[in-house]
Amino acid sequence: MQVVVIGGAGVLGxxxxxxxxxxxxxxxSDGVxxxxxxxIAVDRRQSARLFVEPRVEYVRADLDSPRLLQAVMGIATDSVFHAWDSGAGGGRSTPSFALADSLRDLFAVSELQSSRPKVVLASSFAANSGTAAAQPDPARALPASEDGLTALVGELLVEEATRRGRVEGRALRLPMIAAAPGCMSFLGELMPALVEGRQGRCPIPLDAPLWLTSAQAAARALVHEHELPPSASGEAGVLNAPACTLSVDSLVQASARLFGHAVDPPQVELDPALCDALAQRPYRVAIETALTLGFEDGLDAEALVRELVAAPDP
Structure with missing residues (x-):
């Protein structure tokens, strides 16, 4: 089978x-x-160090038209994973418009395939209503952040395309991904620095609660979502991928346990914009349904550190 990964050069991709x-x-999609x-990994930018494997091909392109996407997908694409960072939406005016345009183009090309493709959207836990400071309000079911609204738009478009029979679509709400672009990008530099004994800087309070996972765990969750039968996916609705509520302080302590030496806490230099963005996101969401459907449980602090730096096995 042929698989296309949109956003394939990014951390999650x-x-x-x-x-x-x-x-x-x-x-x-036929169950076989x-x-x-x-x-085929498609992205508008590519780093110098990419995963190399004989079955993997890279295409550098800004997929701003169905014709270009059709050239990539051909007519025999069986599955598409949409892991593109919609916040980097080219010339579009807002992330939600960028994601909507990308998905509409994808659905148009999907109708040209020899069989109905599966589409898995990497959505965000920010699509849940409520914030870090408040529980969800049933009277206000919309997310509190722009990222959450963008994710919700994507989920609704996937649901509508599935209802119309254009694709077999499903979305999975991912936690924040450590070291990936966005709110948690600073962890990609901070954790190795602390483990190596260098002074690190942290832009948020050390005890700030974070709904957090690794890129590897998020990827495994997306593949598991892809493999769920349509009946299970349809009955459960959009799921939250499991994660744990962690903090920078818990990661520092986990690093000390794993490496067997004291790890100095980082210097806190607060970034007000980042702190405000985190305050608009919940720090815990419901994962019970996902666990009953066989998803891996969330990574604890030590497991997450192992996937961020070269830590010894337990």
């Missing part, structure tokens, strides 16, 4: 490519398992 190749076999023979 790279982890997703590895997870797909490691699994080796995915289930098509098939070996993964070709994975």
């Amino acid at each position: 790279q982890a997703l490519l590895k997870a797909i190749v490691a699994r080796g076999v995915l289930t098509r 398992p098939a070996p993964v023979r070709r994975v």
Whole structure:
């Protein structure tokens, strides 16, 4: 089967490519398992260090038209993982418009495929209503942040395309991803610095609660979502991928336990904009349904540190 990963050169996209190749076999929309023979990773930018594997191909392109996307997908794409950072939406005026345009183009090209493709959208836990400071208000079901509203728009578009039979679509609400672009990008530099004994800087309070996971765990969750039967996915609705509520302080303490030496806490230099953005997100969401459907439980602090830096196995 042929798989397309939109956003394949990003932190999540790279982890997703590895997870797909490691699994080796995915289930098509007709319910038949098939070996993964070709994975096309599409992104508007590419880093110098990319995952290399014979089945993986890279296409550098800004997919701003159905014609360009059709050239990438051809007519025999079985599955599409949409892991593109909609916040970097090219010339579009807002992230929600960028994501909407990207998905509409994808659905248009999906109708040209030889069989109805599966589409998995990497959504965000920010689509849940409520904030870090308040529980969800049933009278106000909308997310509190722009990221959450953007994610919700994407989920609704996937649901509508599925209802119309254009794709077999599903979305998964991912936690914040450590070291990925966005709110948690600073962890990509902070944690290795602390482990190596260098002075690190933290832009948020050390005890700020964070709904957090790794790119590897998020990728495994997306692949698991892809493999769920349509009945399970449809009955459950949009799921939250499991995670744990952690903090920078808990990661520092976990690093000390893993490496067997004291780790000095980072110097706190608050970024008001980042602190405000985190305050608009919940720090815990419901994951019970996802766990009953076989998703991995959230990573604890030590497991997350192991996936961020080269830590010894327990």
